[in-house]
Amino acid sequence: MAIAGAGQLNLNESPCWGSRSVDCFEKLEQIGEGTYGQVYMAREIKTGEIVALKKIRMDNEREGFPITAIREIKILKKLHHENVIKLKEIVTSPGPEKDEQGRPDGNKYKGGIYMVFEYMDHDLTGLADRPGMRFSVPQIKCYMRQLLTGLHYCHVNQVLHRDIKGSNLLIDNEGNLKLADFGLARSFSNDHNANLTNRVITLWYRPPELLLGATKYGPAVDMWSVGCIFAELLHGKPIFPGKDEPEQLNKIFELCGAPDEVNWPGVSKIPWYNNFKPTRPMKRRLREVFRHFDRHALELLERMLTLDPSQRICAKDALDAEYFWTDPLPCDPKSLPKYESSHEFQTKKKRQQQRQHEENAKRQKLQHPQPHARLPPIQQSGQAHAQMRPGPNPPLHGSQPPVATGPGHHYGKPRGPAGGPGRYPANGTSGGYNHPNRGGQGGGGGYSSGPYPPQGRGPPYGSSGMPGAGPRGGGGSGYGVGAPNYSQGGPYGSSGAGRGSNMMGGNRNQQYGWQQ
Amino acid sequence: MAANFWTSSHFKQLLDPEEVDVVHQQDKDKGITLEEFKLIKMHMANYIMKLAQNVKVRQRVVATAVTYMRRVYTRRSMSEYDPRLVAPTCLYLASKAEESTVQARLLVFYIKKLSSDEKYRYEIKDILEMEMKILEALNYYLVVFHPYRTLSPLLQDAGMNDMSMTQLSWGLVNDTYKMDLILTHPPYLIALACIYIASVYREKDITTWFEELRVDMNVVKNISMEILDFYENKMIADERISTAFLKLALKP
Numbered sequence: 001m002a003i004a005g006a007g008q009l010n011l012n013e014s015p016c017w018g019s020r021s022v023d024c025f026e027k028l029e030q031i032g033e034g035t036y037g038q039v040y041m042a043r044e045i046k047t048g049e050i051v052a053l054k055k056i057r058m059d060n061e062r063e064g065f066p067i068t069a070i071r072e073i074k075i076l077k078k079l080h081h082e083n084v085i086k087l088k089e090i091v092t093s094p095g096p097e098k099d100e101q102g103r104p105d106g107n108k109y110k111g112g113i114y115m116v117f118e119y120m121d122h123d124l125t126g127l128a129d130r131p132g133m134r135f136s137v138p139q140i141k142c143y144m145r146q147l148l149t150g151l152h153y154c155h156v157n158q159v160l161h162r163d164i165k166g167s168n169l170l171i172d173n174e175g176n177l178k179l180a181d182f183g184l185a186r187s188f189s190n191d192h193n194a195n196l197t198n199r200v201i202t203l204w205y206r207p208p209e210l211l212l213g214a215t216k217y218g219p220a221v222d223m224w225s226v227g228c229i230f231a232e233l234l235h236g237k238p239i240f241p242g243k244d245e246p247e248q249l250n251k252i253f254e255l256c257g258a259p260d261e262v263n264w265p266g267v268s269k270i271p272w273y274n275n276f277k278p279t280r281p282m283k284r285r286l287r288e289v290f291r292h293f294d295r296h297a298l299e300l301l302e303r304m305l306t307l308d309p310s311q312r313i314c315a316k317d318a319l320d321a322e323y324f325w326t327d328p329l330p331c332d333p334k335s336l337p338k339y340e341s342s343h344e345f346q347t348k349k350k351r352q353q354q355r356q357h358e359e360n361a362k363r364q365k366l367q368h369p370q371p372h373a374r375l376p377p378i379q380q381s382g383q384a385h386a387q388m389r390p391g392p393n394p395p396l397h398g399s400q401p402p403v404a405t406g407p408g409h410h411y412g413k414p415r416g417p418a419g420g421p422g423r424y425p426a427n428g429t430s431g432g433y434n435h436p437n438r439g440g441q442g443g444g445g446g447y448s449s450g451p452y453p454p455q456g457r458g459p460p461y462g463s464s465g466m467p468g469a470g471p472r473g474g475g476g477s478g479y480g481v482g483a484p485n486y487s488q489g490g491p492y493g494s495s496g497a498g499r500g501s502n503m504m505g506g507n508r509n510q511q512y513g514w515q516q
Numbered sequence: 517m518a519a520n521f522w523t524s525s526h527f528k529q530l531l532d533p534e535e536v537d538v539v540h541q542q543d544k545d546k547g548i549t550l551e552e553f554k555l556i557k558m559h560m561a562n563y564i565m566k567l568a569q570n571v572k573v574r575q576r577v578v579a580t581a582v583t584y585m586r587r588v589y590t591r592r593s594m595s596e597y598d599p600r601l602v603a604p605t606c607l608y609l610a611s612k613a614e615e616s617t618v619q620a621r622l623l624v625f626y627i628k629k630l631s632s633d634e635k636y637r638y639e640i641k642d643i644l645e646m647e648m649k650i651l652e653a654l655n656y657y658l659v660v661f662h663p664y665r666t667l668s669p670l671l672q673d674a675g676m677n678d679m680s681m682t683q684l685s686w687g688l689v690n691d692t693y694k695m696d697l698i699l700t701h702p703p704y705l706i707a708l709a710c711i712y713i714a715s716v717y718r719e720k721d722i723t724t725w726f727e728e729l730r731v732d733m734n735v736v737k738n739i740s741m742e743i744l745d746f747y748e749n750k751m752i753a754d755e756r757i758s759t760a761f762l763k764l765a766l767k768p
Contacts, residue, residue, distance in 0.1 A: 019652050063620060064644040065651060067612045074613055074658045078524060090656045113648075186615065 022093040022114050025053060041119060051088065052117040065113075072182040073115070075159050083150025085170060085180040088116040120180070121173045122339060125166030128233070130339065137294070140233045141330035143169075145319065146177035147226060152315035154179065155219040161185050162200040164225035166232070175333030188218060201225060203248050204240050208259065209309050211249045213271035220309035223318070227304025234293055234301075249276050256307055257284030264308035296323035521661045527702065529657065531590060536696045540593035543764065548594070552760035556594065558694045559757050560585055560603040567607055570626040573616045575690065576662060581610035582693040583660045588653045590699065594764055597649065600636045605646040613658040620644065635761070660698070663689045663707035670707055674725045676715065685714040688743065695746055701739055705731065709739035 025042040031052070032039030040053040056069045076087035093112040124143065127133065135143075147169060154161055161168075162184040170180045184200050196217060198210040207224030209217055231239045239255065242248030253259075258278040259267045267273055286305060290298055300321045303313035313321075324330055521527050539553045548556075561582045568578045584606040588597060604627055611618040620640045628637055667689060671677040688710035692698065697706050708731060715722045726733060 019655065058648075063612075063617075064608070064647045065612070067617060070609075070612050070658065073656050077657060078659055080523070092652065 020089065020091045022053070022091045022112065024091065025051065025116070027053065050119045052119045053091075054115045054117060056113040056115065058113065068183045069113075069115075071184075071186055075182045075185050075187070076115075079154065079157060079159065079182075081150060081153040082176065083146050083178050084153060085120070085178045086118045088118060090115055117180075119172075120170035120178065122171045123167045123180075124169040124171060124177070124229070127171055127339065128166065135233060136331075138328045138331035139336055141324060141328070142175065142333055142336065143171070143177050143233070144226075144230055145324055145330045146333070147179070147229070148315045148319050150177070150179045151219075151222055151226065152319065154185075155222070155315055158187050158189065159185055160188050160196075160219060161222050161225075163202060164222050164229065165202045165205045166229055169229075173338040175331075175336035177333075190218075203242055203245070204228065204238050206248065207309065208249065208252050208256075208307050209270065211245055211252070212259075212267070212273050212276060214309075215271075217309065219314060220312045223304055223312050223315065224309075226315075226318070227301060230297075230304060231290070231301055234297060235290070246276065250278070252307075253278050253282045255284075255286055255289060256305055258282040259307045264311075267308070294323075296321065296326055299323065521702065521704075524659055524661060526657075526659060526661050529587075530702065531699050533696070533700050536586075536590055536699050538590070540595070542593040542595040546595065546766045547763045548760060552756070552763070553589075553594070554696075555756060556599055556760050556764075557586060557589060557696070560599045561694050563600075563603050564607050566630060567604055567623065567626055570630065571607075571611075571618045571622055573607075573611055573618060574614070576664060577607070577610050577614045577616050579662045579664070579693055579698070580614055580660045581607040583662075583698050584610055584650060584654060584658075586696055586699050588650055591653050597646075597653075598764075601638050601642055601646050602650065604638065605643050605650055608643055609647055609650060609658075661703045662698070663692070663703040663710065666704045666707045667710070670704075670711060674711065674715075674722050676711070676720060676722065681714055681718060681720070684717065685710045688713055691746070692743060695742065697739065697742065701735075705735055705739060708736045709743060712736055712740050713743060 024046065025044050027040045027042045028050075029041055030038050031041045032054075038055050040055070042051055042053045043049065044051060056066065058065070073087065073090065076085070080086070091114050093114070128135065147164075151161065151164070159182075161179060161182065163181055164179070168179065168181040170178050172178075186196070188194065188196070193216065195215040198213055198215055198217075201207070201210060201221060205225035205228045207221050210221060228239060240248060240251045242251050257263065258281065259273075261268055263284075268277075286302060287298060290301065293301065300313070300318060300323045303321075304318065306312040537550055537554075539548055539550055543553065564581050564585065565578055568581070581603075585599075585602055588602055588606070589599075604623055608618060608620060608623055620643050623643065624638070624640050631637070664686070667685060668677065668682070671682055671685065685707075689707065692706055692710065708726075708729070711722075712726070726736070
């Protein structure tokens, strides 16, 4: 601690230990909601600097300071990289409770602890989902390279992120991309001998080895997620939007082929292989399905979406891939267009009003139900969400608490499979507009994490009351392939009433992230 | 632990012995001497060890817990932060930070089982409250590097990785946590000092190996001397601990 001169007070020195009070910051507005609690945009009073304050909620904690927060703090304190979100400090809010001596009692910490992060304007998912947004190739290369650079840094420092997804990749208006939300991250040893939980990574981005129950794994799990994001950027929508583990695996097998001892030596020894191994032969169709991709992009994607984790490309090699070194080259982040910053939380009210309006319209239409203009018939499974993102009125995560996903598919996993199917729901019951629930929920910004308490975000299209399976009942692989194994009554298949139930499976719905 | 020691907070926060050996004014006012201050910390390190054996966590958790406790007392007084609560709380926090979580319930059960002394008997609520204070005192720096990780590769490199040398030097490293060495020296030097003592004790000549290491042998020898001094003075009479605690109990 700096020593103040005689008669002076140490007002300006920040102490070397202990933490400053949250009063050093002026909360501007709430921009998110996470496991820990709220995320605020705030201004440091002394410097005027804009930061993000992520509250660590302490109530309801039977085991004290949450271990997820400990992991995140521990890891962020040791990672210093331009592509990793910077934890600036931790501040506490001095609670009002004092005991008789005027000392804060233990409850002072119930007042709250905040992690102070540098402020970022967007996240990748939010940005991609902006109306009319189309990324250019140099832009995609630029983001991908930053993602891989940051991830490589983590892996070199023996940290697995374990929740790589678009909404955890924050982007500022200088075009910088940073990995965020290390709430699921942990250190690993190179021998991969420790048993780790396989209940990590948002379902859509979870690699086959985890889905098959592997508990010994390494950085390759993150690389699979990167592959999913890469494909999503090029394809315009998530490539494996499974609603539960079996469906997730099936979607993977349909695209990447079924694993066997030839393409993945040792796979048959993974715990749940026998439960999940496909009953029919499935060929790898990645090249065929994505044949319209650039040659080098496809080559890289092939190596990221390799079933066998030991053969999957690592971050370092991916950075050396031809893709990043052929024209058009990745652009300079600074050259990227600046987008108006907006956060889901801010726009929520606006959207709610809009939704209200839409629902009123819908009620009227219900009197004369008509086939959805854009909606494909059930059998045309592949088209189900094809028009969503590039369309004129793309969803902003458009999440719906997925009904069909009871607690069953994420077990007790603390953070829930944020990747519920809710992201691009077919608006089966809606009228002629594209997306009634442009709630922009889901994703969960990188500052937040975890299971989101129900926010009462209501059922945006719950009012439709249209019973029975929606047009998407059959699910759909998204590639126009048949989907023989899907159970009917897919994620959005049930009635309007069911949609409203904010079940655990709808976690994703509750993530107020940093997306617009 | 992952990451690089040289960029870690642990490295940046290494202290001079003079900074560690400071009895806080509040404790001093109660008559606590530097020796008693050290004694209490050692006693608490032993207590953490005993608790850890019961709740069954790895040695690394113990080492981290002791380090937390020692760091706390470079910044906070024992009068404000009762060692008998700080010690188990550090173990609790370290178990989380080292991914070997121990339930607070279980810890409290063993606290009560281990000690009949009322003053040791703290409840879950107390531990959870103290946890927050400790986190703050540690400034949320939770990563600690330990000599254990470098010990085996070093022994192997020196060609001394036989059972008896490994056990002896490992045991010596364990004992270094009864001192403040982990706050004042980089872990690899502590490991080397332990290897040095072990080699002298077992009469193995590894001078050339040490020479090739290009480390400052003076530092290694100084650390070794500190460890040996400690063994010499290790006569811990229980009364001395009790005396110290009696002083702490005084009202200021």
